[in-house]
Structure formats: structure tokens, C-alpha cells
Amino acid sequence: xxxxxxxxxxxxxxxxxxxxxxxxxxxxxxxxxxxxxxxxxxxxxxxxxxxxxxxxxxxxxxxxxxxxxxxxxxxxxxxxxxxxxxxxxxxxxxxxxxxxxxxxxxxxxxxxxxxxxxxxxxxxxxxxxxxxxxxxxxxxxxxxxxxxxxxxxxxxxxxxxxxxxxxxxxxxxxxxxxxxxxxxxxxxxxxxxxxxxxxxxxxxxxxxxxxxxxxxxxxxxxxxxxxxxxxxxxxxxxxxxxxxxxxxxxxxxxxxxxxxxxxxxxxxxxxxxxxxxxxxxxxxxxxxxxxxxxxxxxxxxxxxxxxxxxxxxxxxxx
Amino acid sequence: xxxxxxxxxxxxxxxxxxxxxxxxxxxxxxxxxxxxxxxxxxxxxxxxxxxxxxxxxxxxxxxxxxxxxxxxxxxxxxxxxxxxxxxxxxxxxxxxxxxxxxxxxxxxxxxxxxxxxxxxxxxxxxxxxxxxxxxxxxxxxxxxxxxxxxxxxxxxxxxxxxxxxxxxxxxxxxxxxxxxxxxxxxxxxxxxxxxxxxxxxxxxxxxxxxxxxxxxxxxxxxxxxxxxxxxxxxxxxxxxxxxxxxxxxxxxxxxxxxxxxxxxxxxxxxxxxxxxxxxxxx
Numbered sequence: 001x002x003x004x005x006x007x008x009x010x011x012x013x014x015x016x017x018x019x020x021x022x023x024x025x026x027x028x029x030x031x032x033x034x035x036x037x038x039x040x041x042x043x044x045x046x047x048x049x050x051x052x053x054x055x056x057x058x059x060x061x062x063x064x065x066x067x068x069x070x071x072x073x074x075x076x077x078x079x080x081x082x083x084x085x086x087x088x089x090x091x092x093x094x095x096x097x098x099x100x101x102x103x104x105x106x107x108x109x110x111x112x113x114x115x116x117x118x119x120x121x122x123x124x125x126x127x128x129x130x131x132x133x134x135x136x137x138x139x140x141x142x143x144x145x146x147x148x149x150x151x152x153x154x155x156x157x158x159x160x161x162x163x164x165x166x167x168x169x170x171x172x173x174x175x176x177x178x179x180x181x182x183x184x185x186x187x188x189x190x191x192x193x194x195x196x197x198x199x200x201x202x203x204x205x206x207x208x209x210x211x212x213x214x215x216x217x218x219x220x221x222x223x224x225x226x227x228x229x230x231x232x233x234x235x236x237x238x239x240x241x242x243x244x245x246x247x248x249x250x251x252x253x254x255x256x257x258x259x260x261x262x263x264x265x266x267x268x269x270x271x272x273x274x275x276x277x278x279x280x281x282x283x284x285x286x287x288x289x290x291x292x293x294x295x296x297x298x299x300x301x302x303x304x305x306x307x308x309x310x311x312x313x314x315x316x317x318x
Numbered sequence: 319x320x321x322x323x324x325x326x327x328x329x330x331x332x333x334x335x336x337x338x339x340x341x342x343x344x345x346x347x348x349x350x351x352x353x354x355x356x357x358x359x360x361x362x363x364x365x366x367x368x369x370x371x372x373x374x375x376x377x378x379x380x381x382x383x384x385x386x387x388x389x390x391x392x393x394x395x396x397x398x399x400x401x402x403x404x405x406x407x408x409x410x411x412x413x414x415x416x417x418x419x420x421x422x423x424x425x426x427x428x429x430x431x432x433x434x435x436x437x438x439x440x441x442x443x444x445x446x447x448x449x450x451x452x453x454x455x456x457x458x459x460x461x462x463x464x465x466x467x468x469x470x471x472x473x474x475x476x477x478x479x480x481x482x483x484x485x486x487x488x489x490x491x492x493x494x495x496x497x498x499x500x501x502x503x504x505x506x507x508x509x510x511x512x513x514x515x516x517x518x519x520x521x522x523x524x525x526x527x528x529x530x531x532x533x534x535x536x537x538x539x540x541x542x543x544x545x546x547x548x549x550x551x552x553x554x555x556x557x558x559x560x561x562x563x564x565x566x567x568x569x570x571x572x573x574x575x576x577x578x579x580x581x582x583x584x585x586x587x588x589x590x591x592x593x594x595x596x597x598x599x600x
Contacts, residue, residue, distance in 0.1 A: 019597075057595065057596040075431065079430055084429050086429075088598065090421060091423065094346050099345065106334075106341070107335055107338045107339055107437075108432065109335050109431065155431075
């Protein structure tokens with residue numbers, strides 16, 4: 001543990017975790033800033049291990065972790081600021097949804113009346129008010145997911161850790177939950193999400209952490225991560241009126257790998273090793289007056305593409 | 319830690335949290351179909367004594383009040399204390415953590431802003447309440463039931479004789495048994511996957527207590543409990559070892575001694591909970 005803990009962010013300092021001889025994560029050093037951070041990686045890559053470590057459910061074999069300056073072996077301090085919605089789909093027997101929430105909120109130290117009030121508010125927020133007095137074990141998969149979320153956010157934590165939080169949610173609930181995460185991220189809170197649904201991760205993330213076989217493969221804002229993958233040509237979608245003519249002009253550039261006319265015939269998808277040179281050439285094409293450009297946008301600055309480039313479909317690191 | 323530091327700790331918050339844990343545990347576990355065998359063990363003495371009284375009231379069992387009191391003492395010491403309460407406490411206390419690990423629900427406590435020692439204390443408290451209500455209640459009802467057929471004579475024995483004091487002593491012994499065995503089985507449930515094995519070893523240790531050297535005798539729950547029982551049971555042969563207390567401990571030493579030992583075991587259990595990790599897949 002460092003002498004002066006970093007009170008901002010979630011800090012992993014050379015953290016390794018082994019399960020016997022099996023590697024969970026290895027030599028992870030990173031600082032997670034505020035906003036929505038997505039953990040992305042194939043099954044067994046260490047996402048849940050990372051989350052369990054930052055919430056103290058398991059301890060690191062080596063290294064140290066602090067969350068807003070609090071060591072993770074101090075649950076009495078940590079969980080005043082942290083909420084964790086785990087992937088575990090199990091609930092105590094014999095409790096209704098309301099009893100489940102109010103019971104555990106009372107364990108937080110709230111009075112019984114305050115715990116009940118918070119439980120009511122949280123159930124309302126997650127759209128479970130009507131089912132509040134039904135046994136929680138009888139809930140549908142989506143409702144169980146929502147009540148776990150309700151417990152994780154009931155005390156308005158600064159850090160929200162969510163392991164596959166969208167599992168089992170219907171499209172409406174999914175959309176509302178994503179909006180809630182974004183809102184929390186915009187408020188400057190820390191929202192750490194693991195999800196295998198990459199297009200959803202893409203919609204909500206301010207930054208990503210890519211994991212493979214227990215190692216952090218890349219971290220940061222998605223554009224930054226993408227630009228560091230130099231061996232993969234950058235894809236750019238150019239919307240224009242005469243794509244074939246533009247393609248023939250672009251092929252004068254050596255760094256151009258591929259240029260394909262878009263399916264709708266109103267654009268060009270190009271792959272280049274030198275985006276700067278391509279933009280200069282486009283400017284020249286516009287100035288020369290031969291082509292009318294509508295838009296130029298990166299086509300692979302998304303989690304899905306970065307995941308494919310760095311981890312590959314089969315989960316093997318490139 | 320100095321006295322001032324101890325005093326400055328958030329005791330009110332910890333008490334509130336421990337009570338919340340206990341309430342939650344009781345609402346989950348008190349009326350639980352899986353615990354049927356514990357209710358069955360607790361109901362044993364009631365069944366025996368009520369049957370005895372019904373048969374005696376119909377003239378099918380001839381007995382005197384002192385004989386009934388001695389019969390009760392025998393049931394209590396030989397069956398209830400050594401088997402009923404003992405195994406009932408195994409079921410209640412060893413499952414407080416182990417049961418939650420098996421049901422994959424322990425993380426809800428560990429993800430709350432509460433010291434794990436407080437969780438352990440709250441769980442122990444809930445187990446103690448459940449055990450004392452079940453076994454203490456059963457002890458009391460069985461004591462009242464065994465000689466109920468004697469009518470006014472038993473009423474007089476209770477109100478003007480030693481009956482009420484004995485009744486209180488049995489309840490105290492039952493409660494102390496739950497306190498002592500509870501702390502041990504809570505610890506067993508934390509450190510050993512199958513607590514029935516150490517429970518069986520402890521039962522052998524407790525049964526062999528009378529033949530142990532004087533110093534080793536003191537490392538036992540039954541040693542203190544036997545001293546507090548109101549009546550000595552006159553058994554003969556090897557069974558006499560179970561009932562006869564050759565080296566009785568005075569109550570002023572037995573009660574706080576047992577409470578201190580339980581507190582020490584609970585402290586060790588709390589440290590164990592502090593170190594615990596949640597890995598359900600294991």
C-alpha cells in the first residue's frame with residue numbers, strides 16, 4: 001500500500017491474482033478515471049476477477065488496490081461509496097423484493113424507517129414497485145437483474161461496478177438502464193461495466209479496458225486505443241456523390257490498402273495506413289471540384305473493431 | 319487500543335447493523351422447511367413429557383412427583399443436552415455462513431458498508447435467538463408438561479417449592495449450551511467444509527470429559543453445564559460417567575467462564591470472516 005493513497009480514481013498497482021496455479025489477472029497497473037468505463041474481453045479474460053478485486057470480494061495475490069483512496073479490505077468505508085451489481089443470480093430465501101432491499105439497506109446502518117424509504121425509492125426507480133411485495137425468488141430473470149441493480153444504486157454510490165448488468169433485461173429496460181449509466185457517468189461518478197454486447201458498450205463507454213487471458217491488452221478512450229493499433233489500417237467512410245471517381249484518385253496513394261464503393265452507391269469505404277495523407281488528398285479532390293463530399297468519418301473507432309483487432313474472434317491476442 | 323479509543327468507536331452504528339443482520343437472518347431462517355430436523359430435535363422432550371403425562375393422567379403410568387423430576391433431569395442431561403441441543407446447534411450455527419456460501423448469497427453482506435466482525439456478530443446473535451427460543455422454549459414446556467398430571471401438588475412444587483428455581487436453572491443451562499456450542503459451530507462452519515466431522519469429534523470429546531485429566535476437563539462446554547444442572551442423575555455403570563459430576567464448578571465461575579470462552583471463540587470466528595473471500599464456484 002502506498003504511503004499517500006491516490007484519492008481520485010480506482011487504482012490498481014501491479015496487481016496479480018492467482019486461483020491456485022490458475023491465473024486470474026497478472027501485473028495489472030491502471031487508474032480508472034470518472035465516467036463510464038467498460039471492461040471488454042472474452043470469457044475467462046479476467047473481467048469478473050478485476051471487479052471482485054476492486055470490491056474486496058477477493059484479495060490480490062500481489063499488489064494493491066484503492067478505490068477513491070480507500071483500501072479494498074475496509075468494506076465499512078468502501079461500500080459507503082461503492083455499489084456492486086454482481087453476475088451471481090441468487091437471492092436469500094423467503095424474502096420479498098421489498099424485504100430484500102430494506103433488509104440489506106438496514107445492514108448499511110440506516111434506521112428501519114429510512115431503509116424502507118430508500119428501498120421504496122429504489123424499487124420505484126427500477127420499475128419494480130408493483131412487484132415489491134412478491135417473493136424475490138419468483139421474479140423473472142429481468143426483474144432479478146433489476147432488483148440487484150436497485151440494491152447497488154439505492155445508496156447513491158460514487159462508484160458503481162456492474163458485471164453484465166444488461167443480461168436478461170428487455171429492450172425497454174435495457175435502454176433505460178443504459179441512460180441511467182450515462183447519466184451517472186456524466187455526473188462525474190465512476191461507472192465500471194462489463195458486457196459482452198459490444199455495440200451497447202460502445203454506446204455508453206467513455207473509456208474501455210480490454211482484457212485477454214488475465215492481461216490488460218489496452219486501456220483508454222476508444223479513439224486513443226484504436227490509433228495505437230498501428231498494424232491495422234484505419235477504416236474511413238466517405239459519403240460523396242461520385243465514389244468511383246474518388247476511388248480512382250485515392251488509389252494514387254501508396255498507403256491506401258482498400259477502397260470499396262458503399263452498398264448504397266453513395267459513398268466509399270476506404271482502408272489506409274496513413275489517415276493524414278488521405279485527408280490531404282480528399283481536401284485536394286474537393287478543391288479541384290471533381291467530388292462533392294457529404295461527410296468523412298472513421299468507421300472502426302468502436303469497441304467492436306478494437307476488440308477484433310486486439311483480441312480476435314477466437315479470443316486470442318494478436 | 320486504549321480505553322478512550324475503544325469508547326470512541328461507533329458502537330451505536332455497529333449495534334444497529336448487528337441487529338439488522340440478526341433481523342434479516344431470523345426472517346430467512348426461523349421458519350425454514352429445510353430446518354425441519356432441528357424443530358424435530360427441539361420437540362423431542364415435549365413429545366416425551368406430554369406422552370408421559372397423558373399416560374399417567376389416564377392411570378397407565380404410575381409415578382411420583384420426585385420420580386418425574388428425576389426422569390426429567392435424565393432426559394435433559396442424557397438426551398437433550400448431549401444430543402438434541404448439541405446437534406440442533408450444529409444445524410443452526412454451522413450453516414450461518416456455510417449455508418450462505420452454498421446458496422451464493424453471502425456477497426450481499428460483504429458488499430454492504432459494515433465491518434465483517436459485525437456481520438459475524440449479527441449472525442451469531444440470530445442463531446442464538448433461534449436456538450434459545452427453540453430449545454429453551456422446549457425445555458420450559460417439557461418441564462411444565464412432565465408433572466402436569468400431578469395437578470395441585472405440582473403447582474405447589476412450582477410456586478412454593480424448588481420447582482421455579484429448577485425451571486430457571488434448566489433454561490439458563492439450555493441458553494448457555496446454545497451460547498457455547500453456538501460459538502464453536504459458527505467457527506467450524508467457517509473453517510471446515512463439512513462441519514459434521516468436527517462436530518462428531520467434539521461430541522466424543524464432550525462424552526469423554528469425565529475421564530479426562532482435571533486441566534483438560536475445563537476445555538469443554540459440558541463440564542460447565544453439568545455443574546449448573548439442578549439435579550444429579552443417579553445412573554449406574556458406564557452411563558454414570560455422563561451424569562455424575564465429580565469436580566463441580568461453582569455457578570459464579572461456570573457462567574462467566576463459559577461466556578468468556580464463547581466470546582473468545584467468536585472473536586476468532588470474526589477474524590476468520592474478516593479474511594474470507596467470496597468465490598462461489600469453488
